[in-house]
Every structure is written in C-alpha cells, then in structure tokens.
Amino acid sequence: MLAMNYRGPHRVxxxxxxxxxxxxxxxxxxxxxxxxxxxxxxxxxxxxxxxxTRVGSTFGHEFIGEIVDVGSAIQNLKTGDRVMVPFxxxxxxxxxxxxxxYGNCHESNPGATAVGxxxxxxxxxxxxxxxxxxxxxxxxxxxxxxxxxEWMHADDAVLLTDVVPTGYQAAEMGGIQPGDTVVxxxxxxxxxxxxxxxxxxxxxxxIIIDHIDYRLEFAEKYAQCEAFNFNxxxxxxxxxxxxxxxxxxxxxxxxxxxxxxxxxxxxxTGRRMxxxxxxxxxxxxAINGVKKGGIVSIVGVYGPIDSLIPIGNVVNKGITxxxxxxxxxxxxxxxxxxxxxxxxxxxGLITHKxxxxxxxxxxxxxxxxxxxxxxxxxxxxxxNQ
Amino acid sequence: MMxxxxxxxxxxxxxxxxxxxxxxxxxxxxxSNDPTYPIKKRxxxxxxxxxxxxPQQQEETVEILQSVERPNITAVYGTARPPSGLSGxxxxxxxxxxxxxxxxxxxxxxxxxxxxxxGILEDFSKGYIPNIPKEIGMKSDWKYNKKAFFTKLxxxxxxxxxxxxxxxxxxxxxxxxxx
Numbered sequence: 389m390l391a392m393n394y395r396g397p398h399r400v401x402x403x404x405x406x407x408x409x410x411x412x413x414x415x416x417x418x419x420x421x422x423x424x425x426x427x428x429x430x431x432x433x434x435x436x437x438x439x440x441t442r443v444g445s446t447f448g449h450e451f452i453g454e455i456v457d458v459g460s461a462i463q464n465l466k467t468g469d470r471v472m473v474p475f476x477x478x479x480x481x482x483x484x485x486x487x488x489x490y491g492n493c494h495e496s497n498p499g500a501t502a503v504g505x506x507x508x509x510x511x512x513x514x515x516x517x518x519x520x521x522x523x524x525x526x527x528x529x530x531x532x533x534x535x536x537x538e539w540m541h542a543d544d545a546v547l548l549t550d551v552v553p554t555g556y557q558a559a560e561m562g563g564i565q566p567g568d569t570v571v572x573x574x575x576x577x578x579x580x581x582x583x584x585x586x587x588x589x590x591x592x593x594x595i596i597i598d599h600i601d602y603r604l605e606f607a608e609k610y611a612q613c614e615a616f617n618f619n620x621x622x623x624x625x626x627x628x629x630x631x632x633x634x635x636x637x638x639x640x641x642x643x644x645x646x647x648x649x650x651x652x653x654x655x656x657t658g659r660r661m662x663x664x665x666x667x668x669x670x671x672x673x674a675i676n677g678v679k680k681g682g683i684v685s686i687v688g689v690y691g692p693i694d695s696l697i698p699i700g701n702v703v704n705k706g707i708t709x710x711x712x713x714x715x716x717x718x719x720x721x722x723x724x725x726x727x728x729x730x731x732x733x734x735x736g737l738i739t740h741k742x743x744x745x746x747x748x749x750x751x752x753x754x755x756x757x758x759x760x761x762x763x764x765x766x767x768x769x770x771x772n773q
Numbered sequence: 774m775m776x777x778x779x780x781x782x783x784x785x786x787x788x789x790x791x792x793x794x795x796x797x798x799x800x801x802x803x804x805s806n807d808p809t810y811p812i813k814k815r816x817x818x819x820x821x822x823x824x825x826x827x828p829q830q831q832e833e834t835v836e837i838l839q840s841v842e843r844p845n846i847t848a849v850y851g852t853a854r855p856p857s858g859l860s861g862x863x864x865x866x867x868x869x870x871x872x873x874x875x876x877x878x879x880x881x882x883x884x885x886x887x888x889x890x891x892g893i894l895e896d897f898s899k900g901y902i903p904n905i906p907k908e909i910g911m912k913s914d915w916k917y918n919k920k921a922f923f924t925k926l927x928x929x930x931x932x933x934x935x936x937x938x939x940x941x942x943x944x945x946x947x948x949x950x951x952x
Binding site for chain 1: 808811812813814815816818823824825826827828829831832834837838839840842843845846847848849850851852853854860864868872875877878879881882884885886888889891892893903904905907908909910911912913914916917918921
C-alpha cells in the first residue's frame with residue numbers, strides 16, 4: 389500500500405511498497421484513511437529531534453477513516469463506520485484511563501512510562517505506524533475512535549483528532565477566569581486554536597506571539613486576537629509587561645514546544661546539538677511574562693532529555709504550571725457540540741490539501757513555512773474510491 | 774482475569790484509616806484544592822491502589838524494547854520497525870537505562886542517525902536508488918523558494934565534486950599502482 393516512509397531528518401517519501409496493516413489484537417481495527425494531517429509536532433520527528441524515530445516508520449497521528457476490518461473483541465464499531473481517531477492510544481481500563489487521562493494510558497507504550505502510545509510518533513511513543521497512509525492499524529478501537537456524525541464535514545472531523553482538543557485543553561489548563569489576559573506563544577494551528585478557545589473560557593484579552601507574519605495575520609483574523617511579531621517588539625517579556633500594567637499576563641500558554649526560535653543559545657543547545665529536550669525559549673517567555681500567581685499552560689512538545697527553564701522564577705512568582713497531552717476522548721463530546729453550533733470552525737485552519745503521493749513536498753512546505761501554509765491535509769488516493 | 778506481574782499490594786497505600794496516632798491528621802483537608810481539575814477525574818485509585826484488569830496481551834511477534842521502569846510489556850504495542858543492525862544494537866543498550874538517564878536518550882539519537890545510513894544501504898540492497906532531492910521536497914523549493922532551491926543545488930554539486938575529486942585523487946592512483 390501507499391504510505392509515508394521516513395528516511396531520516398528532512399527526508400520522507402511516498403512509498404507504494406509499505407505493508408498493509410494486520411489485526412494483531414482482538415481489540416484492533418483496520419481503518420482506511422480518508423484524511424490525515426501533518427501536525428506541527430510531526431515536524432519534531434521530521435527534523436530528527438525525537439529519540440528512537442526509526443527509519444522506515446510512517447508518521448501521522450491526526451486522521452479519520454473508514455473501518456474496513458475489526459478484531460474479534462470489537463463491539464461498538466463495524467465495517468463501514470466512518471470514525472475520527474484520537475491521537476492517543478488508550479485502553480480505557482488502566483487507572484489513568486479511568487481517571488480520563490486518556491493521553492497517559494499505561495497499557496499502550498512498552499518503551500516509556502512518561503508518555504502513552506501515540507500513532508506514528510516514534511518508538512518512544514509505542515512504535516505504532518501512523519495514519520499518513522492508505523490504511524492503519526487502530527488498537528483499542530472500541531475505546532478511542534468516535535463515529536463521525538452525518539452532518540460533520542470530514543475536514544472538521546480530522547482536526548478534532550488533535551488540533552482542536554489540544555488547543556482547547558491548552559486554554560482549559562490555563563484556568564482562565566472572566567476578564568483574564570491570556571498570552572499564547574506560537575501562531576501555529578494549535579496556538580491559533582488555543583487563542584480561539586481562550587474566549588470560550590471568558591478571557592478578556594487574548595494576545596498571540598510569533599515571528600512569522602503571515603501566521604500572525606491569520607491568527608488575528610481567525611481567533612480575533614491581538615498579534616505581535618517578537619522580532620519587532622524588542623524583549624518580548626518587557627513588551628508583555630508594558631501592555632499588561634507592568635504585571636504580566638494572567639495566563640501564558642506555550643504552544644510552541646521544542647523548536648522555538650528567538651534565542652541563539654537555546655537554538656544551538658536545544659535544536660542543533662540536542663543537549664536539551666528542545667529549545668525552551670517560548671517557555672522562558674511564558675514563565676517570565678506571566679503575572680505573579682499566574683498560570684502557565686504547556687501543550688508544546690518537548691523531548692525527554694532535560695530542558696533549561698528559569699525554575700527559580702517559577703518558585704518566586706508562585707506560578708502554577710499545568711501541562712499534558714490532550715485527553716481527546718474526554719473532550720470530544722463538548723467539542724463536537726461546539727462545531728455543530730458553529731462556535732468553532734476547525735476546517736478554517738486548513739490551507740493546503742495535498743495528495744499523499746506528494747508527502748515529501750507537503751512536509752517541506754509546512755516545515756519551511758512556504759506558500760503561507762498553516763495546516764496541510766494529506767489525502768490518500770484510496771480515499772476517493 | 775489477567776493481572777499485572779507486580780503484586781497489587783505493592784501499589785496500595787494501606788495506611789488509609791490508620792492515622793489516629795498523628796495529631797491533627799486531615800483537619801485542613803480542602804477538596805477544592807485540586808489543580809488537576811477538570812483534567813483528571815478523581816476516583817478512589819489513590820487509596821484503592823492503581824490496579825486494573827489488564828486487556829488481553831498482544832502476542833509477541835517481534836522484538837520489543839521495554840522501558841526498565843515497567844514491570845511488563847504493555848497489552849498492545851506497535852510493530853513499526855523492530856531493532857536491527859548496528860542501530861538496533863545501540864538501541865538495545867540504550868533501553869537498559871531508565872527514562873531519567875542521558876544514557877537512555879543520547880544513544881538513541883545516535884542510533885537514529887546511524888540508521889539513516891543503514892536505510893540508504895537497505896535501499897541499494899533492494900535495487901532502489903533513493904531520490905533524495907525529491908525526498909527533501911526540492912520540488913516545492915523550486916515552486917516557492919528559488920533561493921533555497923539554488924542553494925541546495927549548489928551544496929549538492931559541491932558535495933558530488935568533492936566526492937569525485939576524492940575518488941580521482943593522486944593518492945588513490947598511487948595505491949592502485951602499488952598494488
């Protein structure tokens with residue numbers, strides 16, 4: 389079958405000789421992929437920043453598709469069902485799943501305890517092939533996947549598998565109170581969605597910071613927020629204090645993660661030499677830019693190696709840090725309501741629809757911020773049959 | 774019922790209800806002091822013990838590298854690329870260290886880079902010549918970023934030229950004559 393094939397940093401190809409997935413467990417299903425996105429966090433894999441990313445793997449943790457085969461223990465799904473598949477692989481039985489921490493399942497990733505299983509996200513996250521393919525194996529198919537409502541557009545559905553829940557949970561973890569000032573670092577799809585969702589929690593002011601002008605312009609319109617380029621505001625922390633009565637924001641959201649720009653030392657040690665779990669520049673600014681007693685919410689992805697952050701300031705300012713992978717299954721019922729009512733318009737983020745055969749160019753366009761790309765969706769040829 | 778290899782008693786906090794000897798135990802309990810809300814749905818796991826009826830175990834058909842912080846292989850796992858070759862040997866060594874150790878992660882990064890070379894050799898062994906310009910998306914550079922396209926083209930040409938010069942160098946000729 390056709391699937392994306394990782395060959396090394398900055399090298400991926402569309403490979404027609406990848407093996408078809410098989411049912412390996414009674415709770416598996418095989419899904420024929422209809423849409424699959426490239427996520428900003430896929431770029432961390434693409435850039436070679438995530439340890440144990442093995443050559444020959446297929447990425448892709450944001451996808452929807454049609455059930456074409458089910459294991460013997462599957463009761464809630466049948467062939468022909470069109471489903472959105474949360475990016476976290478969750479058993480639904482372990483203590484963490486029962487606490488609705490579906491992103492922290494303890495029965496889906498043998499290689500690490502710190503992270504649950506994630507589709508197409510290296511052997512550090514379980515060694516599963518992902519959805520940037522014609523077909524994909526979906527474990528615990530009775531637990532995570534949700535049947536796509538008849539009224540829902542496929543482009544909305546695919547963004548409900550990660551982007552929308554992660555952006556929403558970023559705002560939720562901010563503990564936003566009515567009138568709060570929220571600063572979001574990163575104007576990628578997750579940051580834009582976090583800014584948009586901050587309003588749903590009653591924010592009084594939402595500010596987004598990035599260094600890519602076209603993304604800031606997009607965010608300003610899509611999320612109705614203030615947008616600033618950190619290259620033109622001097623020291624971002626001083627700037628934030630200046631526009632927030634010198635005290636800082638109530639809530640800061642790190643929606644950038646390990647590939648943050650803006651600090652040469654962090655870029656060198658975190659992104660080039662891999663001596664940190666990534667560049668922590670955005671997190672620095674979040675910690676230093678939030679008010680005393682404020683909240684920093686982290687959804688940006690960092691590697692497992694130690695990272696340098698100003699922990700002394702966290703203590704002295706009394707900051708609460710909240711972070712997690714989004715618990716997609718927990719959030720989906722509410723988010724489906726928001727899409728149905730028109731409060732959220734996920735598909736409005738999509739700027740590029742690319743045939744899966746052109747996956748190399750899609751990755752490069754997204755990675756290099758070419759052609760004003762915000763969100764790229766891959767469409768397998770079999771999706772049109 | 775399948776159970777974890779670790780005894781459930783190992784997880785239990787069996788001091789619950791046995792705090793009468795601690796003066797003032799619990800008098801300042803405040804249930805709303807919970808920064809995990811609403812992300813974590815609290816149940817009684819903290820007191821009952823983090824035990825669960827495990828899902829059926831996926832049959833072990835490939836080599837799986839397991840975290841030393843786990844007592845078992847998870848009920849399901851991915852089979853994308855089992856370890857192999859030199860990179861696989863390094864990965865096996867790396868997994869002997871805990872997730873809190875540089876010994877775990879830095880060798881894995883090294884293995885990842887080595888496997889890039891192994892991947893090229895694997896392609897050749899199958900009679901496939903990788904189209905690296907296509908794999909790195911140079912077509913999109915040509916379309917949207919001509920400067921990057923010509924920069925990469927120049928670097929590529931220089932690398933090829935250096936390789937050709939190295940192969941054709943006098944030292945290569947000399948060793949050939951000596952033999």
